[in-house]
Amino acid sequence: MYDRRVVRGNTYALQVTPVSTQPSPFEIQRQREARKRALARKRAKEQIQPRTPEPVEGREHIHVQTELYLEEISDRIIEVDTECQTDAFLDRPPTPLFIPAKTGKDVATQIEEGELFDFDVEVKPILEVLVGKTVEQALLEVMEEEELAQLWAHQRAYAELRNAELAEVQRLEEQDRRYREEKERRKLQHMKMLQKQKETTEKIAARAFAQRYLDDLIPSVFNNLREGGFFYDPIEKDIETEFLPWLMTEVEETLERKVLGRTILDSLICTVVEKRLDAFSHQPLSDQTEAPTEESRSTDAAPQVAGETDTADQPVAEKEETDQSVAEEQPSRRISFQLEKSDQAGTEDLETEKQAGDLA
């Protein structure tokens, strides 16, 4: 049979490939003509077909259904919308029990014993399966429990080992703590001991040094005191502090009085000499020769004496003043003394005059 799709004949020479995929205008024209020809053919065929004759006058052709059952014919096709959806996750229901409905005739029959089957023989495999399944289930459960029990026993043994190790660790910790505390205590003790030793040596050293230092203390102290004059003979001191000053003051006073007497005497002599001078100046001129020698003597003596008295006067005047001030205190004594002094002063003045006369 000829099938266009199957290539027959020599295929080597057949290399008919269209030059272009698009049909050429020539081909388009050919197709158009072919279509026209087909249409014309169809029209011709329609005209040839026999048709029903036209209705007679006064009558009409009506379409009539001649079937057994009438049908409603309409242009519009009856459409009915139906949906269908599968149920999500619909489970397979358990197999329903199939008890078929009873049909047919009832017939009775009787089965005698031993006719059908031997129960014991037949039941054996069923029983085996049943018992086997039960026992298997039971074994599984027992195994599960046994496994658990073994696990717990294993765990308990492990727990014991672990506890033993833990106890060992804690014991060693405790031991370590005790050793450490003991060490600390001993160290502290040792430190205290060392410290005490150090203190004792320091104390000994300090004591020795202090002793040596203080050995010299008492003699040096006494030396210093003695040099400072704290050890004194009281009688000597008494004499020094009281008696001798008193003695000196008394001596001073006596000397003052003597000086006072002398000054008084000097003043007396002075006044006397002045008076005598006056007197002698007023005397006749016969006495003038003696008088001038005497005057000269007296004037020599007088200025000397005056000089002496002047010189003695001034301190004596001062002393007189002091004497007078002192004399007010001890008037009686002074007066007697003054008299004595004046006597002495007089004698001494005479001596000085003598000396002056000797000199002159």
Add this chain to the structure above:
Amino acid sequence: MAHARISASLPPDIDPTKAPIAFGRRALPKLREELHSPELLTQQRALMALCDLVHDPENVYQAIEIGFLDNLKTLLLHRDSTVRQKTTEILCIMAMHNVGRQGLIQNGVISALTELLDDPVDICRKNTHQIFEMMAKLYEGAVDILRAGLIPLLVFKLETEPDEIQELILDTLSNSLRVEASEALATGAVIILKEKLTHSSVAIRSKAAWVLLEIGTHAEGKGVLCEEVTPALVSLLEDSDPQVQASAAGALMFATVKPQGRFSALAAEAIPPLLKLVAEETIKARLSAIKTLTMLAELPEGRKTLLDHIDTFQQCLNDPCEAVKRAAKIAISVIKWKPC
């Protein structure tokens, strides 16, 4: 809605108390929806089915991923006792797997369970305590329990609950007190535990001694132990049950770390029973006994007494267990130590 069942009478081997389980991955989400339903029967049936499913760890993982725990938390406070019982049972089985434990911690189920401690139904309380016990074995779980302030409640419950639950409480306490003991000491747990040491049941005695051991691992606990409990523990060393002996020896081990503990143990004459424990070859308490004697040997009187018994320790050096050998060596070295 049409049911999948054709006949009204059920076949004989379907459990009517359980909800039908959907296939594969759909099982757990469907059960979760059923839990939300307002009908009590549906909820109960869903819980029963869930209870069976949860034995498989993969289901546990899936359940936690889906977010079952929130539903279960709300159901914990349901008014019906069956619902509560089944919920606690489910949580208990979940807590047996590590995935479940982690999930319980992350969803804060422990604080929700505190309400159930006073539940009138015994089984609910028992399951609750079982959950606590399981959770306490994990460190984060123990921390959670401490943070929820459960310790005082548990200590208080010790006095009122029946024996089985007491054992569970003691287990919980021992595991959680390993982390921190101050709360328990504040509520005077030591006094209650001291009473339990003389209880008739062996399990309770050993567990109470174990709790005292855990209290003793902390410093403040040691002080309380030394003062009050050492004589009772020494008397327990001569108990007939090896478990009790092991726990008592362990508790003494920690009590004698402090010097006061050592003195009170010596005063209570702990050395002879401990030596007996060390001499026996196949006993669990050997390690703890050796350790306790090591502690006591640090005291001069103890050392004097133990110098006569060094050969017992020499025997221990032949024990197959590595830890016992080590402990015996340390004990011998401590006994022979002379102050320099």
